[in-house]
Amino acid sequence: MISIPTIKRFPSYLRLLRQYKEDGQQWVSATKLAGELGLTPIQVRKDMAGTGVEGRPKVGFEIESLISAIIQNLGWDNATDAVLIGAGHLGVALSRYEGFASYGLQIVAVFDKDSSKFGRPIGKTVVYPMDELKQYVADHAINIAVITVPAESAQDVADALVDAGIKAIWNFAPKDLRLPPNVVLQRTDLATSFAVLSAKCRRLFDCGCSELVSTH
């Protein structure tokens, strides 16, 4: 089984490999990939081993094979439909984001509890009332939901999603959700990400690199 750290590096490899392919290249070495992504060649080879693709000594890996293998390992080969809950600024931004297509993800419906938003067009869909969530999920066999509501209502929304039969939740609300163990949860928490940025800054500044602090 492929480790989570490896999974996290797959999208970066994929972007780079697609670019190489576009440039007409056919082979790439672990050394080159490592150089571009700031990784060690050893780690790249380990990651590539996870895809099941075998490299050729002196030549490297076939780009096309790696692309297919990574996409397949991530389960991105079949397009997945998802619903999104919360038609605020972030919800709208994500619903309209066209980049999801390259991960095989499509937001097919947006739900909100604010009746003044019902029917408003967003991306390729419109805003539906929360009341229709369960029926929609059942009718369209939806497994994945994206939460972009405020923190206060995130748990209620999550409960409603689980009740509707959703199997995986991608949560953007700054709230740690409690879910049954058979429902997959992934957070994208801005606070967490900014905390790491803040900590890295502190380390850099604290490590005596005083010339970096003053700009004059």
Next chain:
Amino acid sequence: MISIPTIKRFPSYLRLLRQYKEDGQQWVSATKLAGELGLTPIQVRKDMAGTGVEGRPKVGFEIESLISAIIQNLGWDNATDAVLIGAGHLGVALSRYEGFASYGLQIVAVFDKDSSKFGRPIGKTVVYPMDELKQYVADHAINIAVITVPAESAQDVADALVDAGIKAIWNFAPKDLRLPPNVVLQRTDLATSFAVLSAKCRRLFDCGCSELVSTH
């Protein structure tokens, strides 16, 4: 020095502790925090040790002290001004997001290269032309920048930011940036996050839990 995994858990602790404080509570045990966040009490105690706050046997930790200590450890005690580059859907959503205030982060200016957007109000600021970036960063002693431009222009924007004297970059563009080692970089990559979600789904489905796959 506090480890990155611990830093990543700090915001979750902080949210919970602030909620307890609001509820009028004064003390909390590692056991309780662990229960709410799905962690082990041992791990919570280890994390709390990093803050420097000492707990009291049988009682637990003083909530107020933990809040202060975590905020201070993250460097969130002094408000930090940041600029944001890219007034697209995501850029607008982040610029208007009020939750940043609780991390001590404020977007004080938005820049874009599209002249049709210049002067447009976003949140508490307006859109400035990229030409004015360097001067603005110098005049306001800005250290942090947020990138929300498309992948194609992300590296150029990053280069311009480094040239302008920016010390830390929070990158939302789906692109792995190359930066000098003295500039801090933090990614919030939707592809990476979705890759982990996809992998978790595969694991759940593949582990023979076939009843989870079919909904009928």
Next chain:
DNA sequence: TAGATTGTTAATCGATTAACAATC
């Protein structure tokens, strides 16, 4: 052939977890 590259096996490193004494 020589040299660059792959793939595997072992060593290192760091975080999590366990065990247990100390405390109120």
Next chain:
DNA sequence: TAGATTGTTAATCGATTAACAATC
């Protein structure tokens, strides 16, 4: 006191890195 809780030291676990043989 008894029992819940903390804090520390050791053990475990997993990922990264190193070493090196195999390959074209």
